[in-house]
Amino acid sequence: MSIAQHLSEIKDELPSKVVLVAVSKTKPIEDLEQAYAAGQRVFGENKVQEMCEKHEGLPKDIQWHMIGHVQRNKIKYMAPFVSLIHGVDSIKTLKEVDKQGLKNKRIIPVLLQVKIAKEDTKFGIEPSELSDFLEEVVNLELKNVEIQGFMGMASNQTKQEVVREEFSILKTLFNKYQNQFSNFHTLSMGMSGDYKIAIEEGSTMVRVGSAIFGTRNYAI
Ligand SMILES: *Cc1c(COP(=O)(O)O)cnc(C)c1O
Numbered sequence: 699m700s701i702a703q704h705l706s707e708i709k710d711e712l713p714s715k716v717v718l719v720a721v722s723k724t725k726p727i728e729d730l731e732q733a734y735a736a737g738q739r740v741f742g743e744n745k746v747q748e749m750c751e752k753h754e755g756l757p758k759d760i761q762w763h764m765i766g767h768v769q770r771n772k773i774k775y776m777a778p779f780v781s782l783i784h785g786v787d788s789i790k791t792l793k794e795v796d797k798q799g800l801k802n803k804r805i806i807p808v809l810l811q812v813k814i815a816k817e818d819t820k821f822g823i824e825p826s827e828l829s830d831f832l833e834e835v836v837n838l839e840l841k842n843v844e845i846q847g848f849m850g851m852a853s854n855q856t857k858q859e860v861v862r863e864e865f866s867i868l869k870t871l872f873n874k875y876q877n878q879f880s881n882f883h884t885l886s887m888g889m890s891g892d893y894k895i896a897i898e899e900g901s902t903m904v905r906v907g908s909a910i911f912g913t914r915n916y917a918i
Pocket of ligand 1 (some may be wrong): 721723743765768851888889890891905906907908909
């Protein structure tokens with residue numbers, strides 16, 4: 699099946715209010731062009747340099763989402779154009795995004811990454827620390843960054859009930875803190891293997907890569 703066919707199959711199943719981020723990391727520009735021709739406008743990348751190169755080479759109505767864990771010193775390169783940064787989990791990073799937003803005279807939307815997986819390899823704010831974290835954020839009154847929601851990754855495993863439980867915990871946290879921010883509407887959870895469960899548990903944005911573009915070859 700072609701990229702366009704994969705995309706249309708996935709879109710047919712998505713509720714209209716769920717945003718599909720096409721995760722194009724490691725994939726060549728030609729693959730993104732195929733998705734673009736099929737109507738896709740939101741793309742997710744996990745490396746700043748790769749995202750900047752693709753942004754340069756592709757139409758300017760694409761919305762670029764940073765879904766990876768970014769180094770603070772690289773935020774400046776994407777600050778002029780990035781539409782949403784998904785993986786923010788420290789105050790230092792938030793402050794740097796704010797600084798770069800000010801320099802670029804814009805408000806940069808971000809999602810805070812919350813740790814829901816049991817594995818300790820995953821990034822994110824511990825749910826038990828979320829309350830203090832958010833209080834600190836509110837007190838900082840950052841003007842050039844806007845917290846629009848949460849992002850989470852479930853455990854990388856096949857037991858669907860574990861995955862569902864983790865998504866459900868994030869949805870509960872999302873509901874709990876929603877009123878602390880004025881424009882807090884996005885719950886980014888779900889990837890190729892688990893986006894259907896994520897949607898059932900309340901996801902508003904799914905990040906789907908291999909189900910659209912095929913498996914990635916990290917050896918490149
Ligand atoms: C790579 C990646 C995805 C997409 O993964 P697939 O399993 O290929 O759909 C989603 N979210 C993040 C944070 C990723 O790094």
